[in-house]
Amino acid sequence: MRTLVFVDLDDTLFQSRHKCPTDDDLHPVASLRDGSVHSFMTAKQRALWRLLDADATLIPTTARDLDSLRRVDLPFQSWRILDYGGVILNPDGHPDAPWMQRMTQVSQETIGELNALLDLVETFIQSAGLSAHVRIIEDFGLPFYLVAKYRDDREDDLSRLQDELVRPWLAERADAYRLHRNGNNLAVLPRALGKEHAVRYLIEHLGRENSELLTIGVGDSLIDGAFMAECDYAITPRGSQLFEATLQQML
Template structure:
């Protein structure tokens, strides 16, 4: 029986330098467009990759777009789920056409709302004097979600944007959208855009191709829980947002 690991990347398999333990022996694994390293693995993460690489096929299940995934120094050779589940890349790197058409219809419906919430956030940030970076994230010609980061990584300012701008909009005009927040990363996504939908679709495709399969899901954040629950087993790294929510109370 073939085994597949649907795995988030950032803060799951590797970390930015600011989140790494300085006592660890680090190796760069992901890079910016200028070639400089911005994410690293520690010895435990490298040992984990060696372990699962022996008996499982890794399928990245990430918010990264195609360009950002290509800058991860790991030989992902099978299907890849990117853009929060918006795009599924086949083993040859081409987009899955059935999924692309489905998401094209969904994102066309969502685009007016994405533009509206971006304008709401921009207006609030300007009035509050916050140096927020606000952008509508697109890939392969499709709009997917609005991303907000504070230029100074001041989480209190991002908290205010979430509380005063995003949450009131979600409660009124934005009921078909949801919020993803993890540190200095705030995203407003259409509810039709989620990793779990893509994982469900791809699991069915893998069963058609291979017969019975076993699947594992691994992630660090609250938003990963849905796609992990769609798998046979779930793996949660220690010290993550999801670990605190799922295991901390125990």
């Protein structure tokens, strides 16, 4: 039986130094564009990696784009899911053609509204004097979703943007778009874009090659719950956003 592990990266397998529970025994694993180390694995995260990698196919399932994934020093050798599911790379590193065709259509159908939202957010940031920046994430020539982040440790500015502008905008489009907020990351995604869609597609695709599949989903955010629910088993780190919303209530 073949085992597939669909694993989120940031805050699941590694995190920035200030999020690490201790400074002891940290292993550098991801860098910024300037080459400086930004993210680290703890000893327990490295042990989890070795456990999963020993007898399974690990498939990163991440919001990172290709450039950002290339700066992660982990030996993924099979399929890769990027951009919240916008891009699926095959084991040779090339985009899966049927999936790209599907997501090209999704991108073309949503970029008009995302660009309009981008203008609204930029105007709001300027008029309200917020310390935040916003952009539309693109990869392989396709725009996928909008993301805003706060600056200068002014997290409340991002919360204000979320509550006063983004939520009302989404309330009128709840059937077509959704919000993801986790720390310094506020993303507006088309509902047709999602890790869960890509995971479901790959499970079906690889299941045609090998009907005996065991699937495991590993993630930390509420938005990861959807792709983890596509799998036979689910793993989330203790203290994660997903843990706090589910298992923490059992304690």
